[in-house]
Amino acid sequence: MSESYDRGLVEDFGRWTEFSAGMWAWVFHKFTGWVLVGYLFTHISVLSTSLQGAQAYNNTLSGLESLAVVRILEVGLLAVAVFHILNGIRLLFVDLGVGLEAQDKSFYASLVLTGVIVVASVPTFLTGAF
Amino acid sequence: MSTQTPETETETETEPEAESGASAAPDHQQRRMDEKRARAEARDDAAAQAATEFEGETVELKVFRYDPEVEGKEEPRFDSFTVPFEKGMTVLDALIFARDEYDSSLTFRHSCRQAVCGSDAFFINGSQQLGCQTQMGDLEWPVRVEPLPHQDVVKDLVVEMDHFYDQMESVQPFFDPDELPDGELDEQRQSRENREHIKLSTRCIWCGACMSSCNIAAGDNQYLGPAAINKAYRFYMDEREGEQKRQERLEIIEQEHGVWRCQTQFSCTEVCPKDIPLTEHIQELKREAVKENLKFW
Ligand code: HEM
Ligand code: SF4
Ligand code: FES
Numbered sequence: 001m002s003e004s005y006d007r008g009l010v011e012d013f014g015r016w017t018e019f020s021a022g023m024w025a026w027v028f029h030k031f032t033g034w035v036l037v038g039y040l041f042t043h044i045s046v047l048s049t050s051l052q053g054a055q056a057y058n059n060t061l062s063g064l065e066s067l068a069v070v071r072i073l074e075v076g077l078l079a080v081a082v083f084h085i086l087n088g089i090r091l092l093f094v095d096l097g098v099g100l101e102a103q104d105k106s107f108y109a110s111l112v113l114t115g116v117i118v119v120a121s122v123p124t125f126l127t128g129a130f
Numbered sequence: 131m132s133t134q135t136p137e138t139e140t141e142t143e144t145e146p147e148a149e150s151g152a153s154a155a156p157d158h159q160q161r162r163m164d165e166k167r168a169r170a171e172a173r174d175d176a177a178a179q180a181a182t183e184f185e186g187e188t189v190e191l192k193v194f195r196y197d198p199e200v201e202g203k204e205e206p207r208f209d210s211f212t213v214p215f216e217k218g219m220t221v222l223d224a225l226i227f228a229r230d231e232y233d234s235s236l237t238f239r240h241s242c243r244q245a246v247c248g249s250d251a252f253f254i255n256g257s258q259q260l261g262c263q264t265q266m267g268d269l270e271w272p273v274r275v276e277p278l279p280h281q282d283v284v285k286d287l288v289v290e291m292d293h294f295y296d297q298m299e300s301v302q303p304f305f306d307p308d309e310l311p312d313g314e315l316d317e318q319r320q321s322r323e324n325r326e327h328i329k330l331s332t333r334c335i336w337c338g339a340c341m342s343s344c345n346i347a348a349g350d351n352q353y354l355g356p357a358a359i360n361k362a363y364r365f366y367m368d369e370r371e372g373e374q375k376r377q378e379r380l381e382i383i384e385q386e387h388g389v390w391r392c393q394t395q396f397s398c399t400e401v402c403p404k405d406i407p408l409t410e411h412i413q414e415l416k417r418e419a420v421k422e423n424l425k426f427w
Contacts, residue, residue: 015279018256022396022409023345094394097417100410103396 021104025087032084039077075125079118086110184214190272191224193236197285206283208274209233215266221254221275222261225287238287245403248335251342252287253279258339258401278342294338297355301362301382308372324369331364331411333404340398340408352387356398356408359389363411366418384419392416 019027046064050057064070090106093099099106191211197203211228222240229236239249243262250261253276255269266273281289311318340356341347347355354362365371366379383389389412398408 015256020397020400022394022400026345026393026395091394094409095413095416097410097413100407100413103394103409 021107025107029087032080035080082117083114187215188212189215192274194276219266220262221264237285248337251337251339258343260403280342280348297358301358303361306375307370328367330406331360339401343397343401346391353391360411389416
């Protein structure tokens, strides 16, 4: 038997330029899901400052909200959450076997809708940030 | 298989008047030999010319090469071949041209040339396709041909298929009814609706393109893979399947490395040369598994 050649990682994520819609949807869904889990922890720690009294909570929140970085991160969080929800609904339909032929279009629709919602939210999140 | 046959050389040998005398013989012999060699060289040049210069359009083929058994070829590399383009030419045609005209050591599997045998699935311009089913004219040039990803390469475009076949066999792809018809020659009829239901799943030609495209199969070697699950679907959904076998088959399907590994990336469905809706079939089996497990009555 001849030895065979293993082409290694190049076969997987090194091929990202060749990924199709369904693959990108999967990558983004995993990514946004775990970002949301990560956010959950920071969210809890920020909210727990209220255990030290109302003043501490107010100070923490106004301190955070006065930082431009935090405002921008909030826009990012919204983008991540909106995409995860929209694509999550898409995945539920896929699980039900509904509209499988349009799975790529529904992914693009999720992306576009996410974009629109995020752009529309920018004034709300960023006014007075700079 | 060259489109251009090298011009047949015209007889140029002009035999001079033979000089008399034995002493002249070696000279004469020498001259004849020289002329012969010159003609042979001219002929070789013409052939080489014909092989590399084509009239009309040519297309460049970049082919993955690797041969662990030959020194100097163990390192994978790409070879370029210039192939005359013809309307209707498939990737397989181009590969055959390259092999026949340039390098007879170029190795790839093929047989039927009509998308039936499933032996020539390659990674063409970044996606799994059958060489014989893919038109050169439909591709971006230069055309890059590689062996199927996620399978070990044996040589050039030939990959190890054993694991794929093992997975196909593991779902027990055979018909096993509970009861047989009374008469020896009676047929086991299937309703038209049921035939329609499983029709697409019967088209599989075991090419392995789907398995190769699947990111999950790449990471989990035990995952049954789209083709094997589709094969299970073909029998599970057949109304003539025996109840006992149905249960057994469901257990194979819903095991840890069965349908639940599918993450609905749709890669398999996109590459399947027979247009089998693989993801749809996998999802249908997932729902069957859930329904079956929720049944407590
Ligand atoms: C309306 C809100 C949400 C919807 C509709 C939704 C939907 C989904 C669906 C359908 C999946 C399964 C993907 C698959 O089939 O592989 C999923 C995965 C996931 N979701 Fe959500 N989700 C929502 C909110 C959240 C939130 C708030 C979090 C974080 C706390 C979260 C974290 C995750 C993670 C980490 C995964 C990936 C799990 C894995 O590795 O397979 N999701 N989501
Ligand atoms: S399901 Fe399609 S891609 Fe997979 S082995 Fe069968 S014919 Fe090939
Ligand atoms: S040569 Fe048989 S499928 Fe292509």
